[in-house]
Amino acid sequence: MEIFKYMEQYDYEQLVFCQDKQPGLKAIIAIHDTTLGPALGGTRMWTYESEAAAIEDALRLAKGMTYKNAAAGLNLGGGKTVIIGDPRKDKNEEMFRAFGRYIQGLNGRYITAEDVGTTVADMDLIHEETDYVTGISPAFGSSGNPSPVTAYGVYRGMKAAAKEAFGTDSLEGKVVAIQGVGNVAYNLCKHLHEEGAQLIVTDINKEAVMRAVEDFGAKAVEINEIYSVDCDIYAPCALGATINDDTIPQLKAKVIAGAANNQLKETRHGDTIHEMGIVYAPDYVINAGGVINVADELYGYNSERALKKVEGIYSNIERVIEIAKRDRIPTYVAADRLAEERIERMRNSRSQFLQNGQHILSRRK
Numbered sequence: 001m002e003i004f005k006y007m008e009q010y011d012y013e014q015l016v017f018c019q020d021k022q023p024g025l026k027a028i029i030a031i032h033d034t035t036l037g038p039a040l041g042g043t044r045m046w047t048y049e050s051e052a053a054a055i056e057d058a059l060r061l062a063k064g065m066t067y068k069n070a071a072a073g074l075n076l077g078g079g080k081t082v083i084i085g086d087p088r089k090d091k092n093e094e095m096f097r098a099f100g101r102y103i104q105g106l107n108g109r110y111i112t113a114e115d116v117g118t119t120v121a122d123m124d125l126i127h128e129e130t131d132y133v134t135g136i137s138p139a140f141g142s143s144g145n146p147s148p149v150t151a152y153g154v155y156r157g158m159k160a161a162a163k164e165a166f167g168t169d170s171l172e173g174k175v176v177a178i179q180g181v182g183n184v185a186y187n188l189c190k191h192l193h194e195e196g197a198q199l200i201v202t203d204i205n206k207e208a209v210m211r212a213v214e215d216f217g218a219k220a221v222e223i224n225e226i227y228s229v230d231c232d233i234y235a236p237c238a239l240g241a242t243i244n245d246d247t248i249p250q251l252k253a254k255v256i257a258g259a260a261n262n263q264l265k266e267t268r269h270g271d272t273i274h275e276m277g278i279v280y281a282p283d284y285v286i287n288a289g290g291v292i293n294v295a296d297e298l299y300g301y302n303s304e305r306a307l308k309k310v311e312g313i314y315s316n317i318e319r320v321i322e323i324a325k326r327d328r329i330p331t332y333v334a335a336d337r338l339a340e341e342r343i344e345r346m347r348n349s350r351s352q353f354l355q356n357g358q359h360i361l362s363r364r365k
């Protein structure tokens, strides 16, 4: 991979490599775009096949955060970190503290949070060294685990998509097929069950499946059956790329609305489901509840205010559907348009009074 060529092509600002031998830290911080504000995005810990794969993941995820934050109406840019290692074996206190010092060195250009493989406890260790971390323990006056809030946002976005497909946003009696019943989807099941939806679930973790069956009367199906079950809504809540050439022909759902990141294997799959008349709630718009929640910490966390903002995912999905209809484009393109237009508007308005984006007072030294 020619890194500078790639960064130039997709307008990346900065890539930071962090190495500390003793605790075994190997981290890559990718900052995509800070037009709207400091880059906020979680830290993923994963056993990558190669360094190139880790760099690619950091870059791809950071760009995703630029779009997610912009579409959510946050005054934040996009960034993400990957730590190379096995989250079950390779974590230690010094590693996260060393990483915290690297973040502090960026002086606020990047703010971190949880992602796959990291927890609230890890964020607390990072917080020992830097202020630029969110998703830390409620004991510090913070928001804690973002998953229940992400789930609430997905529930709200699913209702808005259902309104477009079925003429009503009520999910009572609707059959929802949920792929992966982990932290987010378990909480999503709660909302759906309360509203009277019927649930079909699958997960590679049998205990997670049993919990959904026992707590919400969900019907369990095998891993690969989830695509072809008779349902109204398909909710991908495990992995990315599950909307692809193999799965699309199996789908019976009229709506796709779930928490997973990067649901479309390729953008052309977004075109195919659009042509099939499926209402697709774009992943980064519907799953923004977590980042909206952690971002609220930057103003002094207030859960009521954060939930109110997350409720707005309903109108954000409505807005995306409106743009898609107006411009006769698939919803995934409409979401990109919403985000890009906001970034462009801000870039242009900033250039009128501050060429270098620094606050005028900070230069008066």
Ligand SMILES: NC(=O)C1=CN([C@@H]2O[C@H](COP(=O)(O)OP(=O)(O)OC[C@H]3O[C@@H](n4cnc5c(N)ncnc54)[C@H](O)[C@@H]3O)[C@@H](O)[C@H]2O)C=CC1
Pocket: 116, 146, 147, 148, 150, 179, 180, 181, 182, 183, 184, 185, 202, 203, 204, 205, 208, 223, 237, 238, 239, 240, 259, 260, 261, 287, 288, 290, 291
């Ligand atoms: N936690 C959050 O606040 C946010 C999560 N997301 C995304 O939402 C998705 C779910 O996140 P979490 O619930 O936090 O993760 P999680 O790890 O708690 O849950 C994922 C579940 O999917 C299951 N799974 C893995 N592979 C599977 C497969 N092939 N088939 C069926 N199930 C499978 C796992 O066993 C697990 O129970 C992820 O893609 C994550 O990136 C996005 C935004 C925020």
Ligand SMILES: O=C(O)CCC(=O)C(=O)O
Pocket: 040, 041, 042, 043, 068, 113, 114, 115, 135, 146, 287, 288, 289, 290, 291, 294
């Ligand atoms: O939800 C979080 O904890 C941080 C935001 C993030 O990285 C994401 O939404 O993917």
